[in-house]
Amino acid sequence: MQPVGSPAPSESRSDDLAAWGSVRDRLRERGLRWTPQRRALVAVLSQTRGHVTGADLVERCREQDPSTIPSTVYRTLDVLEELGIVRHGHGPDGREEYHVLPDAEHGHLHCRDCGAAWEITAEEGASIVATLEAARGFAVDLSHVTIVGRCRACR
Amino acid sequence: MQPVGSPAPSESRSDDLAAWGSVRDRLRERGLRWTPQRRALVAVLSQTRGHVTGADLVERCREQDPSTIPSTVYRTLDVLEELGIVRHGHGPDGREEYHVLPDAEHGHLHCRDCGAAWEITAEEGASIVATLEAARGFAVDLSHVTIVGRCRACR
DNA sequence: GACGTTGTTGCAACACGTTGCAGCAAGACC
DNA sequence: GGTCTTGCTGCAACGTGTTGCAACAACGTC
Ligand SMILES: [Mn+2]
Ligand SMILES: [Mn+2]
Ligand SMILES: [Zn+2]
Ligand SMILES: [Zn+2]
Numbered sequence: 001m002q003p004v005g006s007p008a009p010s011e012s013r014s015d016d017l018a019a020w021g022s023v024r025d026r027l028r029e030r031g032l033r034w035t036p037q038r039r040a041l042v043a044v045l046s047q048t049r050g051h052v053t054g055a056d057l058v059e060r061c062r063e064q065d066p067s068t069i070p071s072t073v074y075r076t077l078d079v080l081e082e083l084g085i086v087r088h089g090h091g092p093d094g095r096e097e098y099h100v101l102p103d104a105e106h107g108h109l110h111c112r113d114c115g116a117a118w119e120i121t122a123e124e125g126a127s128i129v130a131t132l133e134a135a136r137g138f139a140v141d142l143s144h145v146t147i148v149g150r151c152r153a154c155r
Numbered sequence: 156m157q158p159v160g161s162p163a164p165s166e167s168r169s170d171d172l173a174a175w176g177s178v179r180d181r182l183r184e185r186g187l188r189w190t191p192q193r194r195a196l197v198a199v200l201s202q203t204r205g206h207v208t209g210a211d212l213v214e215r216c217r218e219q220d221p222s223t224i225p226s227t228v229y230r231t232l233d234v235l236e237e238l239g240i241v242r243h244g245h246g247p248d249g250r251e252e253y254h255v256l257p258d259a260e261h262g263h264l265h266c267r268d269c270g271a272a273w274e275i276t277a278e279e280g281a282s283i284v285a286t287l288e289a290a291r292g293f294a295v296d297l298s299h300v301t302i303v304g305r306c307r308a309c310r
Numbered sequence: 311g312a313c314g315t316t317g318t319t320g321c322a323a324c325a326c327g328t329t330g331c332a333g334c335a336a337g338a339c340c
Numbered sequence: 341g342g343t344c345t346t347g348c349t350g351c352a353a354c355g356t357g358t359t360g361c362a363a364c365a366a367c368g369t370c
Binding site (some may be wrong): 033035054055094 | 336
Binding site (some may be wrong): 090095096109112118121127128131132136137138139141144145147148149152155 | 251264266267273278279286287290293294295296299300302303304306307310
């Protein structure tokens with residue numbers, strides 16, 4: 001039961017660097033381009049662990065380069081998501097939340113009262129996925145799942 | 156497996172009218188006020204079955220009275236939700252979706268590819284709620300749950 | 311019916327994200 | 341290094357929803 005924000009230990013930093021280094025080639029393979037704007041966002045992402053909102057990422061890019069344009073960042077995030085490099089879900093208010101370099105697919109749990117958030121564990125996730133798979137043949141996108149309610153402490 | 160938009164048969168229209176008629180008193184009991192703006196939104200809601208986005212409701216109010224102010228509508232929706240008269244969730248893009256007069260609590264399922272939506276059945280809902288209740292004592296707000304993925308037909 | 315309290319409204323500004331489009335530039339090819 | 345193709349960017353406008361605040365009005369009380 002890892003609280004979000006204290007990110008789980010993940011692969012080593014050198015593995016991470018390798019993963020980020022390949023982004024350029026992954027884009028090129030698809031006939032897409034490696035631009036300064038994309039380079040900047042990837043640089044920001046590579047220093048981000050865990051979860052960030054879209055607006056946070058725009059902000060962090062703007063810190064590096066104040067001429068950053070929001071729509072370019074959001075469009076680049078869409079591209080990176082197609083490549084599987086980031087995934088997004090939505091907070092309780094519907095705002096975007098990005099998972100960077102998702103080690104394992106997972107959903108999120110938010111307490112409406114105290115605002116705390118947790119990752120949905122593999123077992124919990126499997127149970128939800130299995131329920132909808134069995135009954136309807138529906139393939140759940142677990143990383144887009146956000147469940148809101150009240151945590152044990154707040155009840 | 157009711158597709159959303161072909162609303163399930165619900166209580167009779169006269170029951171509905173009675174429920175809507177009590178809104179005024181339910182507000183007053185709490186020291187809240189029954190204003191023309193609230194009257195207008197309740198009139199719109201009383202003719203709405205199933206699911207609507209917040210923006211839809213603003214639009215429908217504006218059809219009745221072009222001087223309608225969006226923030227007033229959204230604030231009134233918040234109040235009505237506190238009274239349990241409407242509930243909201245979020246579509247795949249994070250936009251608000253209101254359930255009007257929810258007969259039974261239910262979540263939603265959206266196919267990312269074809270855009271179709273279904274209600275999560277009582278059994279499916281119970282399974283999800285039970286999983287998180289058992290493991291963590293987390294009380295899921297089922298009516299706020301939206302699960303996105305791919306439906307059987309689109310797989 | 312006038313009065314006071316306080317919940318509500320209208321408004322303007324803001325936050326987050328998306329979209330259409332014209333001009334720009336990445337990178338493939340020579 | 342020059343040329344071409346086409347993916348990308350910047351920009352402006354828009355869509356959806358929230359917030360702060362001053363003026364207003366619902367409604368309980370006399
Ligand atoms: Mn919500
Ligand atoms: Mn989404
Ligand atoms: Zn809590
Ligand atoms: Zn589908």
